[in-house]
Amino acid sequence: AKPLTAPDIQAMKGGDKICCMTAYDYPSALISDQAGVDVVLVGDSLAMVVLGMEDTLSVTMDQMVHHTLAASRGVKRALLVGDMPFMSYATVDLALKNGGRLMAEGRAKAVKLEGGLPVVPQIEALTAAGVPVMAHVGLTPQHVAKFGGFKAQGKSADAARALIEDAQAVEAAGAFAVVLEAIPVEVAALITDALTIPTIGIGAGNVTDGQVLVYHDVLGLFDRFTPKFVRRFAELGEASREAIETYCAEVRRTTFPGDKNTFYMPEGEVAQVRK
Numbered sequence: 001a002k003p004l005t006a007p008d009i010q011a012m013k014g015g016d017k018i019c020c021m022t023a024y025d026y027p028s029a030l031i032s033d034q035a036g037v038d039v040v041l042v043g044d045s046l047a048m049v050v051l052g053m054e055d056t057l058s059v060t061m062d063q064m065v066h067h068t069l070a071a072s073r074g075v076k077r078a079l080l081v082g083d084m085p086f087m088s089y090a091t092v093d094l095a096l097k098n099g100g101r102l103m104a105e106g107r108a109k110a111v112k113l114e115g116g117l118p119v120v121p122q123i124e125a126l127t128a129a130g131v132p133v134m135a136h137v138g139l140t141p142q143h144v145a146k147f148g149g150f151k152a153q154g155k156s157a158d159a160a161r162a163l164i165e166d167a168q169a170v171e172a173a174g175a176f177a178v179v180l181e182a183i184p185v186e187v188a189a190l191i192t193d194a195l196t197i198p199t200i201g202i203g204a205g206n207v208t209d210g211q212v213l214v215y216h217d218v219l220g221l222f223d224r225f226t227p228k229f230v231r232r233f234a235e236l237g238e239a240s241r242e243a244i245e246t247y248c249a250e251v252r253r254t255t256f257p258g259d260k261n262t263f264y265m266p267e268g269e270v271a272q273v274r275k
């Protein structure tokens with residue numbers, strides 16, 4: 001299948017729902033791409049679900065580049081988006097340097113960054129430099145300290161109006177899509193109607209142009225907590241534990257390795273060794 005580009009994803013506005021998954025390495029990207037997702041996002045959620053950190057603040061640019069490049073080797077059709085980590089786009093210069101790294105070193109075909117009005121200059125500069133930008137408003141996890149926790153956003157009329165302005169600002173700045181995270185479905189519907197670029201929801205109801213979920217949440221591989229907006233579509237954590245328990249039991253019983261897993265010398269050779 002022909003690889004999807006940022007303009008292809010933008011053109012899906014109002015049409016088929018856009019299916020987006022996070023992935024962080026070769027196997028997770030390969031499986032997601034083979035399953036037919038439209039966008040593979042190497043999210044900075046990497047920090048929590050792969051590196052075991054308590055929030056997303058400490059994952060580095062080098063780590064994001066390393067994982068984005070690994071994921072790129074598994075993707076054939078989906079658009080590969082690299083997430084810009086905390087403080088990597090605090091200024092326009094930083095945004096250009098680090099967005100450029102995700103594209104040139106990580107082989108991403110677009111980047112994602114968090115924020116609305118305050119990051120308009122960064123979105124404009126990246127887009128002008130040839131880096132397609134996916135924006136992200138609502139519950140932006142890099143602002144967890146300011147929010148005082150992972151809390152839904154845009155619940156009051158004032159907060160909703162501010163969110164709509166943020167979404168319109170990132171569209172005007174040149175973003176090709178925008179993630180809406182943990183906001184009321186009514187606000188997601190207003191934003192989706194107001195914009196000409198697709199909205200990708202996570203905890204924003206079923207009214208957005210697409211959905212995104214974290215790989216480890218979908219597959220039951222992340223145990224620390226399950227946000228309200230997550231549905232586990234499999235229990236691979238449990239299945240993995242059971243498989244490894246069985247492996248250990250068979251090793252201890254000496255039923256693994258079996259005949260089929262064992263190398264043997266040709267007929268008669270073993271006697272020669274002892275001579």
Ligand code: KIV
Nearest residue numbers: 022043044045179212
């Ligand atoms: O880092 C991430 O996984 C994300 C998505 C949930 C949108 O930003």
Ligand code: NA
Nearest residue numbers: 043044045083
């Ligand atoms: Na992220």
